Amino acid sequence: MNDSASQGTGRLGLMARSAQLLRFASRYRHLAGAAGERGSREDADEFVADIQRLGPAFIKIGQALSVRPDLLPLNHLKALQKLQDDVTPVPVADVRAVIERELGVRLSKIFPEFDDAPLAAASLAQVHAAVLRDGREVVVKVQRPGIADSMESDMTVLRGFAGAADRFTDQGRRIGFGDWIEEMAETLAEELDYRLEAANMRALAGQLADYPALFVPAPIADFSTRQVLTMDRVRGSKISQHPGLQRLEHPLADLARDLVRAYLDQIFVHRLVHADPHPGNLILCGERLALIDAGMVLRLAPRMRDNLLALMQATVEGDSGRAAQLIERMGERLPVFDERAWQRRCDRLVLRYCNQSLNDEVGAGELLLALARQSVESGLRPPPEMPALGRTLLALEGSAKRLDPRLRPNLLVREKLDGLIGRRVSEEFSPTRLRAQLIELAGLGTRLPQQLRDALELVAQNRLRVRISGLGEARLLENLQKIANRISAGLISAGLVVAAALTLRIDAGPRLLGYPALALILFLTAFGLGAALVVSALRSDRRK
Structure with a gap:
């Protein structure tokens, strides 16, 4: 019962979140085709305010959108670049619980001193000052409880919206929202894994070896996990x-x-x-x-x-x-x-x-x-x-x-x-690069005679085939289907006109406005199909 109740609650929460995101998407659907335009500042400010109200996950998504001029107008990009990442701090009891769960030991065993007041609170994590048992000053970056599940839930909903947009809208086919959402999901997943951030810190520190005046604080591997990152504290401003x-x-x-x-x-x-x-x-x-x-x-x-x-x-x-x-x-x-x-x-x-x-x-x-x-x-x-x-x-x-x-x-x-x-x-x-190229050249020289003989045999036996890729693409098939639909509608209209003309010679049966009713119905149907075909063609050609 408890599992069923929690699953039902989860489904209700997902449905409520989907409805909230759908309202957001409906309100700003006009932005999908406005990339490259300037856009209004008022609309941009409202857009950023709504993103902040959607929560931490969307703050990160907004920051990622701020560098995509192929997706949003100029003023919206500028407004997103000012998006604030400061949020309400997590209660320190929750922070302590995450640290103890991740490190598998009581917090006081590792950090004799731990500052309950956070140094900073952002959308994904917050940072606390602490001191190790050997007296080393550190900062502890702790992931906000539940943020990974929240972001995964939001990305699931966004994948559904993006897939529908890519299938049913011209903007979706042009931009490829689904690809962007997948790229964003991968980036967020990396940012939520603090083991990767620790690896980045070590790599960047190695890159700065030629610049002694620049440094990256060292992560402490023994006290770092997927959701907790402990590193040297940097004193300065x-x-x-x-x-x-x-x-x-x-x-x-x-x-x-x-x-x-x-x-x-x-x-x-x-x-x-x-x-x-x-x-x-x-x-x-x-x-x-x-x-x-x-x-x-x-x-x-x-x-x-x-x-x-x-x-x-x-x-x-x-x-x-x-x-x-x-x-x-x-x-x-x-x-x-x-x-x-x-x-x-x-x-x-x-x-x-x-x-x-x-x-x-x-x-x-x-x-x-x-x-x-x-x-x-x-x-x-x-x-x-x-x-x-x-x-x-x-x-x-x-x-x-x-x-x-x-x-x-x-x-x-x-x-x-x-x-x-x-x-x-x-x-x-370099010698290494030249050796690699020589190995490739030697392999080509070994394979070339056999490949050339195989090609000449195909030509001699009249079995050479050329395969052209791209003819089966969805866009081409869609256009061919539209052409076939127009031709079919035109043929049907023509057939109805011919049938109506033949039925005019029949005197029997009901009459309408002095003409055989069947003939008049056929004429009107043919006229409707023809008019609809012309209007559809004009609209489609004008858009293109």
Whole structure:
């Protein structure tokens, strides 16, 4: 009985949540086809307020949406970037219960001192200060109780909505809501596993070995699990709150330059990027700078890394044609893609950046975000890594400017790119890489004679077949079905007209308005079908 009652309660809760999300989706369904537009500020503010009311899971979803110009209008993106992650703290008794359950021991056995007042409370977790038995000061990040189940429930509902939108709406087929929801679900699942965050912290710390002034607090593996993360406590002040930031010129200028260079290494060398370098995640500790909160990271595949490096080099050199081709290669053409409009927009943005970047009027982050928005307006869906990286660089430039207002990040980007490209060329011609290519070439040389003989035999026996992919795609089949429906309706209308004309010669039977009733009915039916066919064709052609 208890299990049945709890399942019934769970189903009722899921139905209530589905109804709530359905009302939200219905209210803002007009946004699905408005990507690339500006949108109204009032609607954007209401949109963000409603997302906050939907709870912690949707706060995270809103933050992810803030870097997707292919999904929302410009003002909505800007409003989402200001989305606050501060929420009501969890009662400390619940926090203690989570820690003891996860670590399997009483809290006092591990932490003789544990501050019940949280240092911070966010949508997914809250952080408490503590002291280990050896006197080491730490902070303990504890996942909010029930947040994983809540997010999984919300994602289940959203998957259903997204699947329906992809099947039954043009916007869904164009955007692919289902793919985005799955991508979002994977990202959130990683962010809810603090073991992965601990691994990210260790990897980022290794990447900063060449920059002694930068560091990442060390996680403590023995006291970290999926829902609890214990790490060294960083004593200092966030650069957004430091009182004397403008007066400490020399050390902060060095820190600012190291910070920019380290991030460029993360992007174009290591391919693992701390994705949220806003001032609240950078803590000044004397003459060193700590990067905290490694839950949000950006991972770049080797090909994506190389394309982004080539894109940045093209923008620095003002080669707008090359930049347009690279983004087109990385992205996805939509049916409404306008290549000439895209090239004009890319020319304007890249040349503006190339001509003005020495004065830092346009930063690399702003440029990537602008290129992503303009590609959407031209009918080209950019890769999700591009706007995400643009947002990261934009936050990085803002934080570096706080450390040193005289810093010129674009000059550092230009200097760093030359070294990075030289390094990539050296890697391509390294002995290890050449040996791998020689092995592939040897394998090709071994297989080529046999493959060539097989192909010639097929030609000689007249058994060579060419298979063309793409003809079975759903969009093509749908259009063919529409054509078949129109032809069938036209034939039926024509047949009814012929039948009506023949029945006019029959004098027997009931009459209507002086004509045989059957003939008149056939004429009216044929007219209705024909009119409906014409109206449907005109509407469909006008939309296309």
